[in-house]
Amino acid sequence: MTTRPYVLLSAAMSIDGYLDDATDQRLVLSNDLDWDRVDEVRAGCDAILVGANTVRRDNPRLVIRSAARRERRVASGLPADPIKVVLSRSGDLDPAAAFFTTGEGEKLVHADIDTMLADLAARGVRRLMVEGGTGTHTSFLTRGLADELHLVVAPFFVGDAAAPRFVHDGRFPWDRDRRATLAEVRKIGNVVLHRYLLSEREVDRYWLEQAVELSRRCPPSDTAFAVGAVVVDAHGEEIARGYSRETDDRVHAEEAALARLDPADPRLATATIYSSLEPCSRRRSRPRTCTRLILDAGLPRVVFALREPPTFVDGEGAELLAAAGREVVERPDLAAGVREVNRSLLPA
Numbered sequence: 621m622t623t624r625p626y627v628l629l630s631a632a633m634s635i636d637g638y639l640d641d642a643t644d645q646r647l648v649l650s651n652d653l654d655w656d657r658v659d660e661v662r663a664g665c666d667a668i669l670v671g672a673n674t675v676r677r678d679n680p681r682l683v684i685r686s687a688a689r690r691e692r693r694v695a696s697g698l699p700a701d702p703i704k705v706v707l708s709r710s711g712d713l714d715p716a717a718a719f720f721t722t723g724e725g726e727k728l729v730h731a732d733i734d735t736m737l738a739d740l741a742a743r744g745v746r747r748l749m750v751e752g753g754t755g756t757h758t759s760f761l762t763r764g765l766a767d768e769l770h771l772v773v774a775p776f777f778v779g780d781a782a783a784p785r786f787v788h789d790g791r792f793p794w795d796r797d798r799r800a801t802l803a804e805v806r807k808i809g810n811v812v813l814h815r816y817l818l819s820e821r822e823v824d825r826y827w828l829e830q831a832v833e834l835s836r837r838c839p840p841s842d843t844a845f846a847v848g849a850v851v852v853d854a855h856g857e858e859i860a861r862g863y864s865r866e867t868d869d870r871v872h873a874e875e876a877a878l879a880r881l882d883p884a885d886p887r888l889a890t891a892t893i894y895s896s897l898e899p900c901s902r903r904r905s906r907p908r909t910c911t912r913l914i915l916d917a918g919l920p921r922v923v924f925a926l927r928e929p930p931t932f933v934d935g936e937g938a939e940l941l942a943a944a945g946r947e948v949v950e951r952p953d954l955a956a957g958v959r960e961v962n963r964s965l966l967p968a
């Protein structure tokens with residue numbers, strides 16, 4: 621099975637949540653700096669998608685504007701422009717639309733999202749940017765098919781319910797009990813970019829990267845690893861963090877983080893602990909291992925990047941946690957930073 625491309629949704633809306641006004645003229649919400657950012661994001665993607673109404677109403681070109689970015693793409697063996705895709709069940713599209721007549725990449729029309737994603741995966745597309753409009757964003761979001769959302773808010777109101785909102789009504793996977801992860805807020809002149817992470821895989825990446833960053837603060841040691849740990853509740857809010865040797869010269873990262881929480885804290889029962897290294901399962905310097913502490917705290921989910929290397933002991937934290945019914949997620953794709961922080965302690 622081929623994996624679907626990474627899906628990045630992008631939209632600009634007014635303060636009151638509209639993507640456009642109700643006139644025939646296209647509403648520009650981004651400023652010049654933000655258009656340049658959009659161009660950069662486009663240049664980092666293999667394909668760009670819009671819905672059929674956006675082609676009909678905006679007549680977009682969806683090409684890379686910057687000559688330097690086009691040259692960089694070509695120099696790295698890519699076409700100057702990403703593949704363009706339009707979603708349309710009706711197929712009612714004007715062949716003279718700029719979508720079809722501009723740009724050097726392929727132009728595709730698809731009537732179904734699943735078929736489209738499979739086709740793009742087969743064409744080697746790894747990153748897809750979805751630029752709207754309302755119906756298209758609603759389809760991707762309600763189906764849980766978005767990994768990341770770039771939402772720009774422009775500083776004015778449209779104030780007309782006849783205009784298209786960011787999304788239609790619907791059942792979205794993120795609600796007040798299951799919040800999306802806010803990875804970044806950036807002021808770009810007078811607009812604000814919000815970057816949200818929407819898929820579990822990307823949320824895990826974000827918190828594990830935080831844990832790896834935290835491990836860089838560990839006081840150096842020849843006899844113990846440098847590890848960072850973050851505990852995140854079911855709403856996606858950080859509730860504790862810690863790192864090796866943070867509070868005394870023996871303390872482990874998970875131990876330091878869990879010590880900051882009341883064992884009776886109800887959030888623990890649905891929280892995730894992110895640790896840059898597999899939780900320890902043998903320890904001389906303390907009565908309880910980090911694996912034991914995690915089990916005793918009732919944490920149902922553990923995510924780590926690197927298995928404990930056999931430098932000091934043979935770790936079996938992952939196996940013990942899984943055997944106890946905890947969900948254990950190993951992310952070796954994020955292990956490079958952990959290896960770098962601990963390079964003097966790893967086997968050559």
Ligand SMILES: NC(=O)C1=CN([C@@H]2O[C@H](COP(=O)(O)OP(=O)(O)OC[C@H]3O[C@@H](n4cnc5c(N)ncnc54)[C@H](OP(=O)(O)O)[C@@H]3O)[C@@H](O)[C@H]2O)C=CC1
Nearest residue numbers: 631632639640671672673674708709710752753754755756
């Ligand atoms: N500010 C911003 O960032 C942006 C604003 N916009 C604005 O959004 C507005 C357009 O939004 P909207 O009218 O909702 O249109 P869309 O651009 O989302 O197009 C909707 C059409 O796309 C096709 N489509 C949508 N979902 C699916 C699906 N799941 N499977 C197959 N086909 C699908 C259908 O085409 P068909 O009818 O052919 O069957 C549908 O009618 C415009 O006013 C535009 O200016 C657009 C993009 C970005």
Ligand SMILES: Nc1c(N[C@@H]2O[C@H](COP(=O)(O)O)[C@@H](O)[C@H]2O)[nH]c(=O)[nH]c1=O
Nearest residue numbers: 632647648649650678680681682683751
């Ligand atoms: N209006 C608007 C956006 N609209 C999106 O940009 C597309 C036009 O791209 P181009 O053909 O390159 O001019 C348009 O069809 C729609 O998908 N995007 C934004 O980031 N900010 C904005 O204010």
